[in-house]
Amino acid sequence: MRALKVLPSGRPGRGRLYVNRPDGLAVAWYDRQSNRVSVLSDALREEVLTALRPFLTGTWTVGPPPVPTAAELRGLLLPPDLDLAPNRPGxxxxxxxxxxxxxxxxxxxxxxxxxxxxxxxxxxxxxxxxxxxxxxxxxxxxxxxxxxxxxxxxxxxxxxxxxxxxxxxxxxxxxxxxxxxxxxxxxxxxxxxxxxxxxxxxxxxxxxxxxxxxxxxxxxxxxxxxxxxxxxxxxxxxxxxxxxxxxxxxxxxxxxxxxxxxxx
Incomplete structure (x- = not known):
């Protein structure tokens, strides 16, 4: 697999960082408020942590995500070019x-x-x-x-x-x-x-x-x-x-x- 890509959701320094495959599908995310890395597939755990390493701060935890809501699932499947969340002010x-x-x-x-x-x-x-x-x-x-x-x-x-x-x-x-x-x-x-x-x-x-x-x-x-x-x-x-x-x-x-x- 080619290198995973880290994309923000929400404002810089806030919200989540999503770890996406080259085809745009999210495989993990880092919630900066709870300082937790949620990995959808344990087989990708090390690759995900390698991609997120520059962004991790303090004492963080890693593991499977909680059962996602329907809204969270739709957000995970949204292609980056159709996602307005990373837009900066102005x-x-x-x-x-x-x-x-x-x-x-x-x-x-x-x-x-x-x-x-x-x-x-x-x-x-x-x-x-x-x-x-x-x-x-x-x-x-x-x-x-x-x-x-x-x-x-x-x-x-x-x-x-x-x-x-x-x-x-x-x-x-x-x-x-x-x-x-x-x-x-x-x-x-x-x-x-x-x-x-x-x-x-x-x-x-x-x-x-x-x-x-x-x-x-x-x-x-x-x-x-x-x-x-x-x-x-x-x-x-x-x-x-x-x-x-x-x-x-x-x-x-x-x-x-x-x-x-x-x-x-």
Whole structure:
């Protein structure tokens, strides 16, 4: 057998590392929270440990996995090119920032957007320790990319990130304005994105805007159906929500949402 490949699921330094055969089928995984290596076939034990050796930390254990749920089985069988879980925050903007933007946008205009998504992504990843699962750059045909999808005990959130550019931001029912720039339809867009995600996942999805690096954020009192958050307090605001989903429900929704064909 050719060398096994280690691929991440979730954010760097968090979540699981999957050990895959060259054909993409997972044969083991390393759960970094429990520090346990689960091997599907004992015959591959040494090969798996060799592949994972650079990533193992502290005192770890190895053995057969617990009986997997149906959601976990679907995740194991998902080909890497159809898996959204490894996406980094601002994945599509990273190349534009380094090599030039599409559509004639200058790199200096892309970088504030990328920085805002990285800030928001760092906030959302703080929730993983509290049982949340996070996806970045989720494709919504006809709408574009959803910056972040959060699935946790309080429910599911569709999140759009806005670069505050160290200016005052005003969020109304239908538009958002940063400084003296033209109003943008971000509140209306994220409503439609949340509705789309709710139909696809067949569960309620709340719309949220994260305004990063603004000097001040003003929200119209009439805006009640869109949650407006700011780093560095966004994670704390979400962590205290009333639990509506049990851990198996969170995992099942995450497994469904991470598969690219789900959104086609």
């Amino acid at each position: 994945e599509t903007l990273l190349g534009e920032s380094a090599y030039g933007a599409q559509g004639g946008r200058a790199r200096h205009r892309v970088r504030p957007e990328l920085q805002a998504r990285l800030r928001a992504g760092a906030e959302t990843e703080l929730l993983e320790a509290a049982g949340w699962r996070v996806l970045h750059d989720v494709p919504l045909p006809g709408l574009g990319l959803l910056d972040h999808l959060l699935i946790g005990p309080p429910g599911v959130l569709a999140v759009r990130t806005v670069a505050g550019r160290r200016q005052r931001a005003h969020v109304g029912d239908l538009s958002l304005t940063v400084g003296r720039a033209e109003p943008r339809p971000d509140p209306d867009w994220i409503r439609r994105a949340a509705d789309r995600a709710a139909r696809v996942l067949r569960t309620p999805v709340r719309a949220a805007l994260v305004v990063a690096d603004a000097s001040r954020v003003e929200v119209d009192p009439s805006l009640r159906d869109v949650l407006v958050l700011q780093p560095p307090t966004a994670a704390a605001a979400l962590r205290g929500g009333v639990a509506a989903l049990k851990p198996p429900d969170v995992e099942a929704l995450f497994t469904l949402a991470r598969a690219r064909p789900t959104w086609d």
